[in-house]
Each structure stands twice: as structure tokens, then as C-alpha cells.
Amino acid sequence: MIGVVGLGYWGPNLARNFAELGRLGWLCDRDEALLGSVAGRYPGTRATTSFDELLAADDVEAVVIATPVPTHHELAKQALLAGKHVLVEKPPAMRAPEIDELVDLAAERDLVLMPGHLLLYHPAVRKLKELIVAGELGDVLCVYGNRQNLGIVRTNENALWSLGVHDLSVILYLLDEEPSEAVAHGRDFLTDGVEDVVFCYLRFPSGKIAHMHLSWLDPHKMRKLTVVGREKMAVFDDMELERKVTVYEKAPWKRTDSYGEWQTRSGDIWIPKVPTDEPLKLECQEFLRLIAGEGDRRKVAEDGARVVRALDKLTESLHG
Numbered sequence: 001m002i003g004v005v006g007l008g009y010w011g012p013n014l015a016r017n018f019a020e021l022g023r024l025g026w027l028c029d030r031d032e033a034l035l036g037s038v039a040g041r042y043p044g045t046r047a048t049t050s051f052d053e054l055l056a057a058d059d060v061e062a063v064v065i066a067t068p069v070p071t072h073h074e075l076a077k078q079a080l081l082a083g084k085h086v087l088v089e090k091p092p093a094m095r096a097p098e099i100d101e102l103v104d105l106a107a108e109r110d111l112v113l114m115p116g117h118l119l120l121y122h123p124a125v126r127k128l129k130e131l132i133v134a135g136e137l138g139d140v141l142c143v144y145g146n147r148q149n150l151g152i153v154r155t156n157e158n159a160l161w162s163l164g165v166h167d168l169s170v171i172l173y174l175l176d177e178e179p180s181e182a183v184a185h186g187r188d189f190l191t192d193g194v195e196d197v198v199f200c201y202l203r204f205p206s207g208k209i210a211h212m213h214l215s216w217l218d219p220h221k222m223r224k225l226t227v228v229g230r231e232k233m234a235v236f237d238d239m240e241l242e243r244k245v246t247v248y249e250k251a252p253w254k255r256t257d258s259y260g261e262w263q264t265r266s267g268d269i270w271i272p273k274v275p276t277d278e279p280l281k282l283e284c285q286e287f288l289r290l291i292a293g294e295g296d297r298r299k300v301a302e303d304g305a306r307v308v309r310a311l312d313k314l315t316e317s318l319h320g
């Protein structure tokens with residue numbers, strides 16, 4: 001059975017999905033009132049305020065951690081040491097050495113260590129990946145993400161950590177490379193020490209580049225990712241209801257009779273069908289598949305580490 005720890009804002013969504021999948025066994029939060037109110041929805045599940053009690057339970061095969069970010073490393077480490085598979089909310093750790101330690105622990109014990117990068121299970125992101133892998137876009141040259149809005153103004157986490165983790169996980173998943181260069185610039189306009197506007201630049205060993213604009217101080221609500229290929233370009237716009245992904249047959253090309261000058265070519269614009277499955281359900285199903293021995297659990301853990309390492313570099317650059 002699965003035990004979910006942390007039942008604040010996000011944890012109940014994970015609990016609901018595992019309950020719907022018939023695998024929710026335990027709930028844990030150190031806030032007794034909160035625990036009682038969530039546990040009331042799932043008769044038959046056990047509830048505890050003690051993480052140690054959860055880890056000691058023989059019927060708990062895996063732990064899902066939805067507590068605040070600074071606690072992730074320690075709780076995930078304890079769970080792995082107790083022999084439990086772990087799904088830990090994003091980001092799974094705050095510093096590169098912490099995630100490397102978790103990856104090593106999981107590998108030594110052959111346990112699943114899966115970060116909760118929700119967007120990786122979004123059918124539109126899967127579609128982008130499919131287009132890239134099939135060579136539909138040609139060589140990918142650059143990717144850029146826009147995650148902007150006016151608010152919610154956060155005071156405990158900057159825009160890079162609050163918003164950027166999503167785009168970073170997607171960019172690294174799409175390009176399947178670790179950046180050799182990661183630079184971030186930003187400013188803390190509203191709360192001292194908490195950057196609300198952040199611009200990030202990433203360069204990859206293959207020469208591809210990426211950019212992220214992250215802000216809660218912006219007139220536009222944007223949740224957009226653009227992939228520029230040599231043959232075609234694709235955009236994932238999460239603000240759209242039906243046109244999540246748009247593919248543009250736009251590209252530069254050299255006409256043979258134009259003395260080597262670059263021309264541009266504009267063809268059709270098409271909208272591939274993208275399923276409407278709930279990404280969180282797909283994420284939970286993937287966790288259960290990994291536990292069952294399907295898929296590549298080591299790659300999932302390594303990919304999670306790649307995101308934390310890049311986040312670590314960007315954070316150093318932002319504050320450097």
C-alpha cells in the first residue's frame with residue numbers, strides 16, 4: 001500500500017489519486033486536525049501524525065512525500081533507509097549533493113526514487129517529446145518557456161523555485177541533456193531576498209540553448225513552451241483549452257538559386273490531438289508501474305537529479 005505524508009494543499013490530490021487507483025493505505029500529517037479531516041474521506045485507511053510510525057508499518061510499500069521543500073531530502077532519505085519506494089514532490093532536494101545521496105541510496109537498495117514533476121506526465125509535453133523523437137521538428141535548436149502572471153506573490157520561495165522547476169524539468173526531459181552552462185538573473189522587487197522576476201539561460205553540450213522567463217509581476221498570464229526546430233516549430237500553450245500543442249511548418253532554408261542567402265518558409269499550421277487525461281493520475285500510475293518493476297527506475301531517479309543539479313547552478317548564479 002501507499003502512504004501519503006503531507007496533507008496541506010497538494011497532498012490531498014495525491015491521496016485522492018492513489019485512493020482511486022485502489023492503493024491508498026496510510027495518511028500522515030503532523031497537524032492532527034488536518035489529518036483527521038482528510039482521513040475522514042477515506043474510511044479503511046490508517047492515519048498517523050508520526051512519520052516514523054508510517055515507516056515502521058509493514059504494509060507500507062511506498063511513501064509519497066508532499067511536505068514543504070526543505071523537508072524533502074531528510075524524509076526521502078529516511079524512507080529509502082526504511083526500504084520504502086519514494087515519490088517525492090518537486091523539487092526532490094534543494095542541493096546537488098543531497099539528491100546525489102538519494103539517488104545512490106535508491107540504486108543501492110534497488111528502490112524507486114521518483115520526483116513529482118507533474119508536467120512530465122502532461123499529455124501535451126508527451127506530444128512535444130513524440131514530435132522531437134520522431135524527427136518531426138528536425139534538429140532542435142532552442143527551447144524557451146514563459147511562466148508569468150500577476151501573482152500569486154510568494155514570500156517564502158522565489159520565482160525560480162516556485163515556477164522554474166516545472167519548465168526546467170520539461171526542458172531537460174525534451175532535450176535529454178544536462179546543461180553545461182546555467183545562468184540566472186533576477187530581482188526581488190516585492191519581498192527582500194525573494195526574486196519575483198527571473199530570467200534564466202541554459203546552454204547544452206550539443207550547442208542547443210534554452211531560456212526561461214519566470215515572474216509573478218507581469219501583465220500576461222502565460223504558461224507556454226516553444227520548441228524551435230530546423231524544420232518545424234512547436235508551441236505548448238497550457239492556457240489553451242483545445243489547442244494545447246500547435247505545430248508551425250515554419251523554417252529557414254536556402255534556395256539553390258539565391259546565392260546561399262537564407263530565406264524563410266511558411267507552410268501549414270496544425271493542431272495534433274492531445275488526450276485530456278489528468279496529468280497527476282498519469283504520474284501516480286507511472287509510480288505504481290515503476291514499483292511493479294516496469295520502466296527504468298534508475299533513469300527516473302537520475303533525471304530527477306539532473307533537474308536539482310541545474311536548479312542548484314541557477315540558484316548559485318542568481319545569488320552570485
Ligand SMILES: NC(=O)c1ccc[n+]([C@@H]2O[C@H](COP(=O)([O-])OP(=O)(O)OC[C@H]3O[C@@H](n4cnc5c(N)ncnc54)[C@H](O)[C@@H]3O)[C@@H](O)[C@H]2O)c1
Nearest residue numbers: 006007008009010011029030031066067068069089090118
Ligand atoms: N506538482 C505540483 O503542481 C505542485 C503543486 C503544489 C505543491 N507542490 C509541492 O507539494 C509540496 C507541498 O506543498 P503544499 O503547498 O501542499 O504545502 P503545505 O504547507 O500546504 O502542506 C505541507 C504539509 O506537510 C505537513 N508536514 C510537514 N512536515 C511534516 C512531517 N515531518 N511529517 C508529517 N507532516 C509534515 C504540514 O503539516 C502540512 O500540512 C511542495 O513540495 C510543493 O512544491 C506541487
